[in-house]
Amino acid sequence: xxxxxxxxxxxxxxxxxxxxxxxxxxxxxxxxxxxxxxxxxxxxxxxxxxxxxxxxxxxxxxxxxxxxxxxxxxxxxxxxxxxxxxxxxxxxxxxxxxxxxxxxxxxxxxxxxxxxxxxxxxxxxxxxxxxxxxxxxxxxxxxxxxxxxxxxxxxxxxxxxxxxxxxxxxxxxxxxxxxxxxxxxxxxxxxxxxxxxxxxxxxxxxxxxxxxxxxxxxxxxxxxxxxxxxxxxxxxxxxxxxxxxxxxxxxxxxxxxxxxxxxxxxxxxxxxxxxxxxxxxxxxxxxxxxxxxxxxxxxxxxxxxxxxxxxxxxxxxxxxxxxxxx
Numbered sequence: 001x002x003x004x005x006x007x008x009x010x011x012x013x014x015x016x017x018x019x020x021x022x023x024x025x026x027x028x029x030x031x032x033x034x035x036x037x038x039x040x041x042x043x044x045x046x047x048x049x050x051x052x053x054x055x056x057x058x059x060x061x062x063x064x065x066x067x068x069x070x071x072x073x074x075x076x077x078x079x080x081x082x083x084x085x086x087x088x089x090x091x092x093x094x095x096x097x098x099x100x101x102x103x104x105x106x107x108x109x110x111x112x113x114x115x116x117x118x119x120x121x122x123x124x125x126x127x128x129x130x131x132x133x134x135x136x137x138x139x140x141x142x143x144x145x146x147x148x149x150x151x152x153x154x155x156x157x158x159x160x161x162x163x164x165x166x167x168x169x170x171x172x173x174x175x176x177x178x179x180x181x182x183x184x185x186x187x188x189x190x191x192x193x194x195x196x197x198x199x200x201x202x203x204x205x206x207x208x209x210x211x212x213x214x215x216x217x218x219x220x221x222x223x224x225x226x227x228x229x230x231x232x233x234x235x236x237x238x239x240x241x242x243x244x245x246x247x248x249x250x251x252x253x254x255x256x257x258x259x260x261x262x263x264x265x266x267x268x269x270x271x272x273x274x275x276x277x278x279x280x281x282x283x284x285x286x287x288x289x290x291x292x293x294x295x296x297x298x299x300x301x302x303x304x305x306x307x308x309x310x311x312x313x314x315x316x317x318x319x320x321x322x323x324x325x326x
Contacts, residue, residue, distance in 0.1 A: 001032040002067045002163040004053070004195050009062030011048050019261040021287070022048040023059070024240050028213045030197065035190035035208060038199040040215035041285045046199035047092075049215075050166050053197065055083045067163040067195075084113055088157030090167035094149045096141040102128060102152045103137040109159040127155035131185060147178030154185060165189060167198045171205075183208060216242060216285035226302045230254075230294035236278075239291045243281030245302035249273050252298025256290045270295055279308065 011023040022045035030036045038046045051057035052064060055071055064071040067086050074082050096105045103124045110120035128134050131151040141149055150170060157165060171179045187208045190196040230236060237243055239259055254271040268290055271277045281288050282305050303311060
């Protein structure tokens with residue numbers, strides 16, 4: 001039986017002087033026959049995770065076990081074999097070869113693996129039939145609609161009958177008339193012997209999923225009392241965490257610091273009475289871009305997204321709250 005287990009996965013890279021962690025201690029699992037949605041806005045780490053699952057990107061730490069294989073330990077020929085036979089990838093931009101017909105695009109991975117041309121074409125024809133594209137086998141990508149190109153891309157990803165199928169925003173370039181067919185096709189591919197993982201921000205897929213992994217899930221717990229009292233030096237939240245609350249300083253000072261790639265801290269701002277901070281994480285689903293720490297003894301009040309939006313809609317709130325900071 002096919003399964004997928006991700007444990008404590010961390011990916012980081014440099015962006016200028018800073019270290020960015022799209023995934024930090026991430027974990028998930030999927031069982032045989034499941035359609036799993038990776039849900040969240042652009043920039044939350046969905047494509048990064050798919051790149052790790054497909055063996056394209058090696059994480060800094062953590063474990064990925066896909067169909068009985070520890071992916072993070074693979075190198076050389078073993079990694080090539082995994083990419084070829086264990087995992088199939090459906091790219092957001094289709095990535096079809098413009099000069100090849102639909103049938104030739106599907107057959108190409110088989111030819112690359114040394115399968116005889118006749119056998120590869122026969123297999124490609126079967127797969128195009130499976131995705132309802134048999135009548136477009138001789139058409140090139142430029143003569144196909146977005147939905148048709150996506151179906152050909154799915155057929156190509158199935159060339160080696162992989163137990164893990166990954167799709168990155170498969171409905172991103174489709175109009176509403178084309179979406180239904182692609183969604184039904186992906187749902188039908190999640191059967192015994194295969195796990196289908198789809199990265200999307202399209203909530204139309206939610207009813208079809210067996211499991212939903214929200215990459216914007218919050219990690220800070222909202223206290224029963226929205227007022228938080230902090231001693232000097234105490235952290236309110238840490239850079240890289242997910243956040244559900246926006247804070248307003250009622251007394252004292254809160255310093256917002258960002259850690260650079262070399263480990264040094266950069267002071268971004270000192271928030272004083274009446275200023276708010278921490279809004280981008282809950283509003284946009286981003287990780288916290290800085291650490292908030294009490295510079296002096298301080299008191300802050302937390303607001304959830306609905307409360308904060310109501311607050312900033314009131315007359316004069318800009319004068320009360322001051323500048324916005326992450």
